[in-house]
Amino acid sequence: MWAYVVRRCLMGVVLILAMTLVTFTLFFATPIDAARYACGKNCSEEQRDITRAALGYDKPVVEQWAGFIKGLFAGRDFPLDEAQREAAPEQVTHCAAPCLGFSNFNAKTINEMVSEALPVTISLSVVALVLWLIGGVLFGILAAMRQGSFLDRGIVGATLVIYAFPSFAIAVFLLNYVAIKWGVFPYPKYTQIADGGVVEWFGNLLLPALTLALLFLAGYVRMTRAFVLESLTEDYIRTANAKGLQRKKVVFKHALRAALTPLVTMAGLDFATLLGGAIITERVFNYPGLGLLTIQANAAFDLPVLVAVVLIAGSFVILANIVVDVLYAYIDPRVRVG
Amino acid sequence: MFELSETPGDGQMSKAPGDNAFLSVRDLKVHFSTSDGIVKATDGLTFELERGKTLGIVGESGSGKSVSSSAIMGLHRGTNAILGGEILLEGVDLLKVSDEEMRKRRGREVAMIFQDPLSAMHPYYTVGNQIMEAYQVHNDVTKREARKRAIEMLDRVGIPQPDRRVDDYPHQFSGGMRQRAMIAMGLINNPSLLIADEPTTALDVTVQAQILDLLQDLQRDFDAAVIIITHDLGVVAEMADDVLVMYAGRAVEYGPCKEILTHPQMPYTWGLLSSVPDLTASTEAKLLPIRGNPPSLLNPLPGCAFEPRCDHVAKVGGDLCRTTLPDLTPATSGGNHTKRCHIKNADEVYEAEILPEIAPDLVED
Incomplete structure (x- = not known):
């Protein structure tokens, strides 16, 4: 197992190095004079x-x-x-x-800029992940257990409608109506846990995180629904029923457990993608995360920053792949080596 | 089935036979409503079973064996199945009790062992966990007690080093061991009725015999009634006291095992017997399969369901087989043996035409 993890990590490092070479070549092969912009x-x-x-x-x-x-x-x-x-x-x-380099434009090392932006993006991604996983799995199970009912169709339909909206529309709606016009939430402004405590940190993150979560919700509801329905037809569910287990236990312990495997894979990869920065959401809510940093760097043609952001985003995806593969061994005992 | 009453009759009406049977299934119907119409998977099934006895239900795939036993377990609840008739377990109609009541009986009073233990066990939980779960749901015990009990049961069904194997996952067990673990799971609450749905089909032959022996042993210890569902007449011959042959959702022959195997009176049973390979026969000998395929249960024929595949229709004469469904009537040999066939002299036909083909050496005797 550990040998496998080490091997995967080494491969990951090689991949990251290759990725930097490609981004370098791509960016500096453009017919622009980087120095002029810098x-x-x-x-x-x-x-x-x-x-x-x-x-x-x-x-x-x-x-x-x-x-x-x-x-x-x-x-x-x-x-x-x-x-x-x-x-x-x-x-x-x-x-x-x-x-990671030096941004002449900001007269700062990129490490400094990233260390300011990364906590914002991580906070946003974590809260969004929690929201969409809880929502997606709960609604998915609900839809599966009431398959074919109005509730089922309602849940799947509503999440699809939300999914059909572009993220900026949801973000603008939440910001303009929920926060500003209706005043349900205060205008979200990123606050560090160290400054305002967990409650304020979370309260401020809720709307932008909700925007991201809603985007993923439809997919996770449908996936959970499909996987739970599929596993409910398995023989071991019949065995669980034959034991006289309560319905709740059959669904949550037996059916959901099997449905979790593909969900973890998807969630891990989606989460990693988000860690690279949620460009649109961060822009609308003016959250100083990696996404906003990317936009600013892009507008200013701050190439070293873009290279660094690509490197970070790519590393998260590579890391998430390794983590998901290792998690698999914990979820599915058949995958465990030895 | 008539037993001598211990108390002498004092003029009162004696109960009809079967009223005090341990398990009494009467006119059981399991129909599924589909977009194409109603599928009558089981139609009018009646049988009885006492504690300590074994009933073998035999038939092809799709003959309604598993569907009927699932009905006894109450596993059709919450599906689109339409159930009718009565399933009396110690006088209580299992079709009438509430879902929650049935759930509490499931696994405690009636337990089931399934065909393929690899897919019937959850791949992500340890064998011990799954056995403990079956115990804990019906008994208010601590985890430690449940685990102790699970290890006991694993030991009882012959798993070596049960205290270590209890933490293994199903995929780490061999096929035979998995089926033993399934049996442990089924018997952990001392159920009075055990349904074994093709318990040996997925196992290799040497292991099959071990599992059957184990089942018989445990049945004796627990004094359980056992329904064994199979398409293997060898299993029936070894295990069953009574045999119920099913075809197209109905019982076509029912009676004591020995009677059915020696004096079968229904052409479908003859076909089943002819399809069993004879180990002592020459390798040139042909197996005699039943021609054709099982009928659709969606639009049942008005007559005998087996008529299109039956070689003996001519012996009945007229259109009787095609137009009229025969009733389950006492066989000519008497006893508790019943059959669903129009042929009048079935016994003679069997001895003259079928027996010489499937067991020539028996005829000479």
């Missing part, structure tokens, strides 16, 4: 050359990539040009490993 408007030819050297854009792409990888493992000092560092040692910024 330097900003009204930037003279000289300043631009200085910026270019400071960020290493004067080097070939492969060399830049090698520098980036080195930074990931050993850290780096900006500006990258040694002459510039010696000329103005007070302006040198150290970026400790794992260094």
Whole structure:
């Protein structure tokens, strides 16, 4: 088992490195002058050359990539040009490993920016995951147990209608009506647990997390419904009934347990995708997470930030795949090795 | 079935036979309403069973064996099945009790063992967990007590090292062990009626014999009534006291096991006997399958359901077989043996035409 986990993790690292190479090549192969954007408007030819050297854009792409990888493992000092560092040692910024790069646009290391944005996105994703899993599984079971009834059709129909709305529509509706016009919730503003406590943190997260949860809800309701219905036809359900088990126990202990396996897989991967930043939701609610960071970096053509975001998002997906595979062994005893 | 009354008659009406039978199924109907019409999976099934006795129900797939036994377990509740008739267990009609009452009886008074133990056990829970669950649902005991009881039962059904194997998952058991564990699960509450639905079909032959022996042993210990559903006449010959042959949802022959196996009076039973391979016969000998397929239960024929496959229709004469469903009538050999067939001299036909083909050596005697 552990050998398997280690092997998977090593493969994951290789995958991540390959991913950085691809993103590097893609971004820096575009016919734009990265240094011009990094330097900003009204930037003279000289300043631009200085910026270019400071960020290493004067080097070939492969060399830049090698520098980036080195930074990931050993850290780096900006500006990258040694002459510039010696000329103005007070302006040198150290970026400790794992260094994701330096945003000239924000005059900050990307690690700093990410460490501010990531907790927001993680909070948002976790609350959304909890909401959609609870909602999806509960409504799914309810629909399955009343298969063919109005309740069943109502649940499946309603979630599909919600699913049909684009996320910005739901986000704008929740923000404009539920929060602003009806005042059911205060205007959501991200608060750290350290600042306002868990209740305030959660209260502020509820609306944006609900937006995300509603998007996934329809899928999870339908999946849970289908998996529970499928497992209810299995022979072991008949055995459970023949033992005289209560209906509740038959459904929740026996049928749901079997339906959980595919649900965990889906939830793990969807959660990982969300961790890469919920661009639209974060934008509408103005939540300073990875999604908003991505939009801002994109608008400013802040390439190092985009590379870092892609790397983080990709790493989450790779990590989630490993976690899901390991979880499988815990859920399904037949998968366990040895 | 008539037994001598211990108290001498004092002029009162004696009870009709069967009134005090342990299990008495009368005119049981299990119909399923489908979009194509009503499927009569079981239609008018009547039989009786005493404690300590075994009834073998034999028939092809789709003849209504499993559906009938599921009805006794009350497993059709909450489905679209339409049930009729009576299932009296110690005088209580199981079709009339509430769902909750039936649930409490299920697993405690009536238990069932299923055909394929691999799919009949939950793959994600340990064998012990599943056996304990069966005990805990009917007994207010701690987990530790339930576990102790589960280990006892595993030991009783012959699982080696039960205290260790109790924590294994079903896939870690062999086929025979899984069926033993299923039996342990079925018997953990000392049920008075055990239904075994093709308990040996999924097992290899050597293990089959062990499982049958085990079932017989346990039946003796627990004094349970056993219904064994099978299509294997060998199993019936070994286990059953009474035999009920089913065809197209109805009983076509019913009586003591020995009677049925030695003097069968219904062409379908003859067909079943002819389909059993004879180990001592020459390898050239042909098996004699019953031609054709089981009929649709959706639009039953007006006459005998077996008529389209029967080789003996000519012996009845006229259109009788095609137009009139024969009643279950006492067989010519007498006793408690009943059959559903128009042939008058079935005994003679069997001895003259069927026996020489399936067991020539018996004829010479």
